[in-house]
Amino acid sequence: MxxxxxxxxxxxxxxxxxxxxxxxxxxxxxxxxxxxxxxxSNVREASFELLLQLAELEQVVYAAHYDRDLERGSPRDGWVKVGLINDLSGTCGEAVVASAAVLKAVWSSNWAQMAEQSSATDAVVTAIDDTRAEVRAVLSTLN
Structure with a gap:
């Protein structure tokens, strides 16, 4: 060549x-x-659903405590929401999983008294707020 x-x-x-x-x-x-x-996308969808469930759980707590409405403030509805929050938290990272576990523990020890005791209601609402803050932190890290 x-x-x-x-x-x-x-x-x-x-x-x-x-x-x-x-x-x-x-x-x-x-x-x-x-x-x-x-x-x-999966984390975002799970996070938004978590925020909705947290808001609905907060409504259950307020209905039970302030309105004394056992239909809208049903502990059974609360247990279902707490369970769903725990299930969805696995998609959002360890911090949300830990916060959801704390929420479940706080709910477990306070649900029976939240209709009568402000301290029980405050403990549950604080745990809800903490979980909400963790979810928002996860959302802010997504690109």
């Missing part, structure tokens, strides 16, 4: 190799970005 043909062949091979490497790097980045986006 002539020198020109050999040089062209090397340039074509280098171009082909560079194209394959560039495609692999681009594909890898795209896959990584899609994974991050999916994770953030």
């Amino acid at each position: 002539s020198g020109v043909t050999e040089t062209r062949l090397k340039v074509y091979q280098a171009t082909a190799l560079f194209s394959v490497l560039f495609a692999l790097v681009g594909f890898s980045y795209n896959v990584w970005r899609l994974e991050v986006t999916e994770h953030n």
Whole structure:
């Protein structure tokens, strides 16, 4: 082969190799970005649902304590919401899981007295607020 043909062949091979490497790097980045986006989307959805459930639990507590309404302030509804909050917390990170566990423990030890005792109501509402703050902190870290 002539020198020109050999040089062209090397340039074509280098171009082909560079194209394959560039495609692999681009594909890898795209896959990584899609994974991050999916994770953030899952965390966002779970966080918003957690905030809704926390607000509904707070309504249950206030209905039981201030309104003495055992229908809207049903402890059974509260237990269901606390359970759902604990289930959803696993999607949002360790800090939310820990906060939800504290909320469950506080609810467990105070639900029977919250209709009559302000201290029980305050303890549950404080645990709700703490969990809400952890969820908001997680949301603020998403990109």
